[in-house]
Amino acid sequence: MNQNTIQKIGFGFLSFSVIATISFLFIIIFFIAARGIRVISWEFLTAGPRDGMTAGGVAPAIVGTFYLTLGAIIFALPLGIACAIYLCEYSPKGAVVNIIRLSINNLAGVPSVVFGLFGLAVFVKFFNFGASILSGSLSLGILVLPLIISATQEALLAIPHSIREASMALGATKWQTIKKIVLPAAVPGILTGTILSIGRVAGETAPILFTAAAFYLKGYPKSVFSEVMALPYHIYALMTEGVYPEKQTAIAYGCSFILLVLVLLVSGLAIFIRQRQRSYYHG
């Protein structure tokens, strides 16, 4: 076979892979949207469930997911960024740091239900926070910490050594260099990590199963110590419990659709911010 034919087959395979991947994505979005959009109404977005989960809306679950995600990010973002800065910029290079890095990467691979059990044992029981927004947010936060740390590390490593040198050569301290030069330049990369984390946190079910989520609640959470409803858990509950599967399945698709839209909106916003930063920082 001549080289051009081989090249064509190669490119053909590569473009097929891309098309296949994109098709799956669109099929999922289309499938969820087609089934979910039917049940979306003003009431669905603003009211609580009624008639044994077969009618009404899912507003408390939307609000709950919002609180849980916000709480997890508030907890994990500063901690993760600080941790990454230490590992990248300050820690002495060597075996210990490599082991720490490896452990963090491994933490990212731990099944999410394990974080749920951990949250139950530590936050719910040991610290006695009970099943609450606080316990759920902390469990979700620990789950995304590795994601935020590795994204931040990547972003920091991508900042050229030459601009750190330039800063130090002007008599800046290492701390000033990191705060005023390295971190601002790393913001787009860190944002990418944050986007991924938000999507991950909003959609996780297992970590909140034992730590925060309730099947049905009247009204909205009053404090961080309240139990909450959450979209992913609500979907799970609708599909596994109750006595009117058809009606409940329709509502579950509605919830999925809302979850999808929320995650896409957040990602879109973050990508928008990131692009603006990028075009500023990269000329």
Added chain:
Amino acid sequence: MDNLPIKMRAHGVDFFYGQHHALKNINLDIAKNHVTAIIGPSGCGKSTFIRLLNRMNEMVPNTTLTGKIYLDCLDILSPCIDPAEVRRRVGMVFQKPNPFPKNIFENISYGLEVNGIKNKQLIEDRVVESLKKSAIWDEVKDRLHDSALRLSGGQQQRLCIARCLAIQPEVLLFDEPCASLDPISTRKIEELILELKKDYTIAIVTHNMQQAARISDYTGFFLLGDLIEFDKTEKIFKAPHDSRTEDYITGRFG
């Protein structure tokens, strides 16, 4: 050295990267308000040497330095000296232009801010003054708030020079400042260096021997970590003392 006032002096300097003996017993004086060029083939230690003069090499792990380096009468290697203080007095322009990913104004004001200057008016005056001194003011005066990364390579390098000048150093170190620039930008930088030597003491590492001949008053030739010859530039290029210097400047190797 004709009894010129000496601004910086390296005395018996040895430097190691791990086991590698990168600089061997270097003794070199840098005359005040003159341009001193450091030439030599790649890997001869010329960049290593110049980076000792503002203590940049100590950021490289696993290195050892012995000997003395003086700035005026100050022993800059003394443990009680803050390296940041040395770097404020001895500025550096690097091989590749490395502006900060900030706007043009902020690139210059940064050095002032990290050194504790808060007076807005003073900062603004210094920014304008340094841009003018670096012969880039006319090109950027209408877009001080544009990203510095949109400037051309030559403009970026002059911006980096302006950034150094803003904190009013006494010595300027140039580490192959024109290595990535076209001939026109190179000429602008050379003219600038000749202009700057009125107010500053300058040391420049260069690969380009014509450049050394054009702009320097003194030239040191490094080879494999040794300072082979150090003399007036004229002397080095017209009647070198050492045959290795002659071989290098006539292009027989390197």
